[in-house]
Structure formats: C-alpha cells, structure tokens
Amino acid sequence: MDLALSKEQEAVRKLAEDFVAREVAPHVVAWDRAENVDRSIVGKLGELGFLGLTVPEEYGGSGGDHLSYCLVTEELGRGDSSVRGIVSVSLGLVAKTIASWGSEEQKRQWLPRLTSGEAIGCFGLTEPGTGSDAGNLATRAVRDGGDYVVNGTKMFITNGTWADVVLLFARTNDSPGHRGVSAFLVPADTPGLTRRTIHGKLGLRGQATAELVLEDVRIPASCLLGPEGKGFSIAMSALAKGRMSVAAGCVGIAQAALDAAVRYAGEREQFGKPIARHQLVQELLSDIAVDVDAARLLTWRVADLIDRGQDFATAASKAKLYASEAAVRCANNALQVFGGYGYIDEYPVGKLLRDARVMTLYEGTSQIQKLIIGRALTGVSAF
Ligand code: FAD
16 A cells, blocks of 8 residues: 555645634634534535545546545544534435435435535434444334335434435334345425434534434335345445544544644643653653554555455444544543643643544444454354
8 A cells, every 4th residue: 555645635635624724723612612513614615525525526526535535534533523523424424325325316316415515414323222233223114105104213313403314224124133224315304304403412512413303204215225125234334434434533633632732742841841851741642643643544544445446344443443442542641741721621632532532432332343343353243
C-alpha cells in the first residue's frame, strides 16, 4: 500500500480542513452547549461535495476513492464529531446503500438530493428492545395490496429529527432472527411517522438524535429497497463500510487531542518550566501519538481494501474497535495533560472525551466487533 497521498487526496483533505476552520471551529462550543448544530451546515457540506464522496457522478456524487472519504471524515471528526456524524450517516449509511441496492428510480429520486445536501438521510435499525441483537427487531411492515403498513419504534437515530428519508428496517415475515427483515426508504413526512429529539446525551450533543415512532405508516411497495427478506444483509453491508467512517472520525478526535495536548504542554508552566519538559507529561503525549498513528493506519488499510475491491469487513471491525477505544484513551490522556482546565468546556479536550465515548457503542459495540473478529478467526459464531 502506498501511504503517500496523491495531489487530489491532499487537496480534498485541505478543503475539509479549511471548511472546518471556517464553518465549524468558531461554533463548536456554542453548538455543544445549545445541543444543536446549525442545520445550515448540511447545505454547506453538500456544496463542497462532502455528502457525495464515493457516490457515482451520474447521481450527483464525485465518485471518489475511499481514502479521500476517510481524509474528509477525519478532518470533520477533528473539528466536531456531531458534524462528522451527519456525513457518515447521510452519505455513508444511507446514500451509499441506495447507490448499491436501489432501483434506478430510487437512485434518481434520492441520490441527487442527498449528495447536494438538499435532503438528509437517517438509518433506522436500532429499537428500544434490540440494539446489538438487531436481527431480532420488532418493527413490522405488513403487505396490504400495493402498499406496506408499518408499525414500530426506532431508537437513537442519528439525523433522525432532521431527516427527509429514513432507511428503515422492518420485519416482513415471521421467520426468527434476521431472515424476515426487509429495508425500506420511507419519506419522513409520511403520515403516522413522528419523531422525538433525544436530549441529555453525554456527547455528540449537537447532533439531532431521535426516537422515531411509526403508527400505521402506509408506504407504496416501491419504497422497498432491494429484495424482500434481504434487509439484514443490506444493514450489515452498510455498517461494515460505516465502521470505516466511524474509525476515521475517531482518528480525527485522537489527532485533535494530540494537537491540543502538545500545544498546551508547551504553554503551561509548573515547577518553573513548561509541563512539556516533565517526563511523565511526555509519556502521555507519546502514548497519544502512537495511538493516532496506529488507528490511522488500520483505517486507511480498510479504505485501500475497499478501493481494491477486496474483502474488508473484518478489517473494518478491527479498525473501528481499535480507533474508537484509542480515541477514548487519547482524549482522556489529553485531558490529563490539561489538568483542571481540561474539565471545563472553554478548552476542547473534555468535549473530545465525551464525543469519543459513544464511538465504542454505536455501529456495533466493542464487544460486538470482537465477536465479529473472533468469528472470522475461528469460523465459530459466539454471538
Ligand atoms: P445492548 O445491545 O443492550 O448492549 C448492552 C451491553 O451488552 C453492551 O456492552 C454490549 O456490548 C453487550 N452485549 C450485547 N450483546 C452481547 C454479546 N452477544 N456478547 C457480549 N456482549 C454483548 N442506531 C441506529 O440504528 N441508527 C443510528 O443512526 C444510531 N445512532 C446512534 C447514536 C447514538 C448517540 C447512540 C448512543 C446510539 C445510536 N444508535 C443508532 C444505536 C446503537 O447502534 C446501539 O446503541 C448499539 O448498537 C448498542 O445497542 P444497545 O444500546 O441496545 O445496547
């Protein structure tokens, strides 16, 4: 694998870095305190093409490579994980899944709007009673003539309050486990679909996380995405690529923690010298730096495998597992470097730690990633 970035990759990374400095960084603390990222950020992300990276050009995307997608995701994650999550979900989980599984009509209906930022997507898999065990979901879609009628509740849905389209997973027959699950594209303004913003999150506070309630939601059969009964495979293939995006966002958090800690260690003086000159502070900084490099290399490895058309699912689980745990460690170590100042939100590291924490939980907890890796090693499922 060639680790040198091409001119185009460096240009897209710089574009994202400048975007964050201009449009995100000045607002991060206010958005976090208000529990609300300004929604106009979606259009701005779309204008620069960040919501269409890796989507084919004929549907409004830029058809770019996955390493470029990682670079942009890392820069956004370095700026604000709430903003990064908008892209990872609307592009990574929704638009990419439509591009892979959608009919021509579905692609034409949704992709140009999603890639431009005119519309936003959310991914509705988790329910109050099923998180890790997603294949046992209880939301039902019952066929009624040319329609399906959907009933159920979805929990913790990123972009849920803002979304124009819900990629929804529902049970279409009573087979146990994942076999009876199907995927649907449900316009969010369909009568019977209501949403409630979930407040009080530890991190990602700016993000529009919602509970979605579906009561007799009637959708035409043309909303079915991919074959009936294939929904669980569709969800798992979306999440495998999604894990690369989460990992890249975690690299961004870890890098932001390193940058902030090195800067602060050079400025803050104790015992008559900058704390950077105390060996135990250097240990904290070097631990962060090694984690950043290791997480980034594992993540780029996934992008390289995808771009070569090779199997990447286990590598994505390894990258997501390592990078998410590393992001928590790095932010925690950076907070230690900041001492008491790290504990207040005028300094960036407390938010990095709060945002990092959820990365070990969503898109498969760390335990679930270990079970995926263990299954690949042994051939035995221990779920
Ligand atoms: P549980 O599955 O109940 O797990 C609880 C604990 O048990 C965990 O430690 C877990 O690792 C452990 N555990 C469970 N099963 C096993 C096992 N077999 N072996 C060992 N340990 C096990 N979901 C979506 O569908 N779309 C979204 O956009 C989305 N966004 C989210 C945003 C946020 C901020 C949060 C917090 C969650 C989001 N989720 C989303 C949901 C997320 O994916 C789930 O929270 C996650 O899958 C874990 O499910 P759970 O919370 O029900 O925990």
